[in-house]
Amino acid sequence: MDFxxxxxxxxxxxxxxxxxxxxxxxxxxxxxDMEPALxxxxxxxxxxxxxxxxxxxxxxANGEHLGIITSLFQVGIEASEAMPLLLFIGIGCMIDFGPxxxxxxxxxxGGAAQLGIFVTIILAAMIGFPLNDAASIGIIGAADxxxxxxxxxxLASKYLGxxxxxxxxxxxxxxxxxxxxxxxxxxxxxxxxxxKYSAKQVPQLMRIxxxxxxxxxxxxxxxxSLSLVGMxxxxxxxxxxxxxxxxxxxxxxxxxxxxxxxxxITIAFQMQAEAFLSLETIIIMLLGLFAFVFDTIGGVMCAKxxxxxxKEKINPMxxxxxxxxxPMASRVVAKMGTKEDPSNHLLMHAVGANVSGQIASAIxxxxxxxxxxxxxxx
Amino acid sequence: MLNLMTLLAAFDNLTPMxxxxxxxxxxxxxxxxxAIFVVIGLIIITVKLTAFVIAKxxxxxxxxxxxxxxxxxxxxxx
Numbered sequence: 001m002d003f004x005x006x007x008x009x010x011x012x013x014x015x016x017x018x019x020x021x022x023x024x025x026x027x028x029x030x031x032x033d034m035e036p037a038l039x040x041x042x043x044x045x046x047x048x049x050x051x052x053x054x055x056x057x058x059x060x061a062n063g064e065h066l067g068i069i070t071s072l073f074q075v076g077i078e079a080s081e082a083m084p085l086l087l088f089i090g091i092g093c094m095i096d097f098g099p100x101x102x103x104x105x106x107x108x109x110g111g112a113a114q115l116g117i118f119v120t121i122i123l124a125a126m127i128g129f130p131l132n133d134a135a136s137i138g139i140i141g142a143a144d145x146x147x148x149x150x151x152x153x154x155l156a157s158k159y160l161g162x163x164x165x166x167x168x169x170x171x172x173x174x175x176x177x178x179x180x181x182x183x184x185x186x187x188x189x190x191x192x193x194x195x196k197y198s199a200k201q202v203p204q205l206m207r208i209x210x211x212x213x214x215x216x217x218x219x220x221x222x223x224x225s226l227s228l229v230g231m232x233x234x235x236x237x238x239x240x241x242x243x244x245x246x247x248x249x250x251x252x253x254x255x256x257x258x259x260x261x262x263x264x265i266t267i268a269f270q271m272q273a274e275a276f277l278s279l280e281t282i283i284i285m286l287l288g289l290f291a292f293v294f295d296t297i298g299g300v301m302c303a304k305x306x307x308x309x310x311k312e313k314i315n316p317m318x319x320x321x322x323x324x325x326x327p328m329a330s331r332v333v334a335k336m337g338t339k340e341d342p343s344n345h346l347l348m349h350a351v352g353a354n355v356s357g358q359i360a361s362a363i364x365x366x367x368x369x370x371x372x373x374x375x376x377x378x
Numbered sequence: 379m380l381n382l383m384t385l386l387a388a389f390d391n392l393t394p395m396x397x398x399x400x401x402x403x404x405x406x407x408x409x410x411x412x413a414i415f416v417v418i419g420l421i422i423i424t425v426k427l428t429a430f431v432i433a434k435x436x437x438x439x440x441x442x443x444x445x446x447x448x449x450x451x452x453x454x455x456x
Contacts, residue, residue, distance in 0.1 A: 101429070104422045111411075111418045118407040125403040134403065203432050210425065217420050222413060359421075360414060367413050371406055 010052030014273035021271075022046030025169075034172035037257075038145070038264045042165065045069065045268020057272070072262060073269035081153050083263045084146030085231050090256030091146075091358070092235020093248050095326065097210055099352035101202045106318070106349065108302060110356030113322030114364045115298025116141035120291035121368075127283065133157045135372045137284050140167045141291025142361035143174065144324040145263075147228055154224075154369045161270025162281040166288040168267075174328040177289070178320050179336055181296040186316050190304070191340045193315040197348050207240040218363050224373070225366020232362055296320045299353070315346055321353040324361035330354035 025043030029036035049057055049069060058067035066074070076083040100106055117138045124134035136157035139148050148167035152160045170177070182191075211233035218229045238248045270276070299319030307313050321333040330350035337346035 101425065104425050107418050107422050108415075111414045114414060115411070118410050121406060122400060122403040126400055131402060135406070203429075203436070205432055206425075206429055209428055213424050213428065214421055217424065218417055221417050221420070356418075360418065363417050364410065364414055367410050368406070371409055371413075375402060 007052050012052075012273065014277050015050040015052065017277055018050040018271060018273045019047050021276075022050070028169075028172070035168060037260050038168045038267075039172065041261060041264025042168065042267050042271070045265045046271040048265075049268050049271060050273050057269070069266060069269045072266040076262060076266055077149065077153065081150050081227070083259055083266065084149040085227055087146050087256065087259045087263060088228055088231035088362070089235040089238075090251050090259065091326070092211075092232040092237075093239045093251040094256070095232075095236055095239075095355050095358060096351075097207065097236065097355055098202050099348045100355050101206060101210060102198065102200060103349065103352055105306070105314075106322075106352040107356040107360075108306065109299050109314075109319050109322035109353040110358075110360035111322075112302030113295045113299030113319060113353075113357050114142065114360055116291040116294030116296070117364055117368070119294045120287050123290060124287055127287075131372060131375055133159055135368050136160075136163055137287050138291060139163075139365060139368060140170065140284075140288040141295045142324055142365060143167075143171055143292065143295065143329070144358070144361045144365075145171065147324070147361050147365040149267075150228060151365045151368055155372060159280060159284055161267075161272075161276050162284045163288075164267045164270060165276075166285050170288050170292055171325045171328070174292075174323070174325045175332050177292050178296050178329065178332050181293050182300060182317050182320050182333075182336060185297055185300045186304075188340070190316045191336065192344065193313050194341075194344050195313075195315055195318075195346065195349050197345075204240070204242065208237065211236040211240070214359060218359075218366070222363050222366040222370055224370040225363045228362035228365055229359065232359070292323070295323045299323065299357075315344075315349070318346065318349050318353045321350040322357040322360070323354075324357045326354050326358050327351065329357070 022043045022045070025039045025046065027043075028034045029039035029043060048054065054067065055065075056067040056069045058065040058070050119138075120141055121131075121134050121138035124137045125131060129137060132155040136148075136152035136155050136159060139151040140163060142148060145164070145168050148163055149160070152163045157163065215226070215230055215233045219226045235251055238244050238251060296319075299322035300316045301319065302322075303314045303316040303319035307316070315337065317333045317336055321329045323329050330347065330353070333350040333353075334345070334347035337344045337350075
């Protein structure tokens, strides 16, 4: 009768702790509607991979029998970072760069809102994380799951699992974290600043040229960002070219859904108890929060700085929308704007800053790989 | 059982307050921020230039069409 007890005998308290974490992720996804498309597969995956003798993992050390999740991880993420990169095609298809092209100045906010990444790298290095791990932790501040995965993979960080989980969890926490930080950094008067929005039509030629221009420029200055920026811009070109409607629709819906579904459950490979449960994971969670807070501060302060020299004032809250969490960050800012003054509509401006953050975070990811790669012996 | 010693042991591979690691990290801070703003600046300039050229071309095309139209109407009048 021993075969009936094999599972119980192999069970460890760490695995049970991971079931609880998995349960919390599922709860947050279903009850709190926090990034359910990712947190639910990740939560279930955390339970799945932490069952003793789980055949979905197999015996990767032996290499003879690989479970389905191990195989998906090795092929879809480890070998070529294919899954996060392919997801960027779908994201690119979903993004309308119109509001940004109407007011290109907003691009600056996208750049400034990456400050938290670099400040967190310094803090993580101060605490004692090796530079490759510090940079991979800092990139959580990009508020962009695929970028975080790519950077952590390329820099060979051993904290890939916690980084992925924290990156995706915090993206869901944007509506909780950002309003408090924005209020802390701005006065009521600043939050009431109105901005004109001229809904002028952006010529289709401009919309078509934009992804090509961005790809060429970022490719020349930050070649390591090309895989991310290239996929994002390829997706956007599909959307804007006007002759590939069915491909664009597929990329926005079915394709993105399939990748998201597989990515969520595949990430769970990194949530095996022995690698996940450590003090470092808690520190990474705190550093991730720090990165988000400093991103928001960076964006808001940059908007304030621009206001010192500009005739047309920018509502500093828009700076917070410069992070990559799309479209949550822009929704948060628009909601705060209407809360302060119901007739102040900031949504289109916030979307402009938000999509610029999407591009900026991908470029920063590539820059970090490029700058740090040689230091990390890559 | 998780106890304080286990928690502290997890810190073993971290060297608290690693000031030596901060120097290169500070280097990355300025290099990274400079690079991102250079890329963004170039994108803004290129976008503005492209928008300007497209607007001028559209205007010129419109003017040519108007001139052709008025020439046609003058011809038909004469």
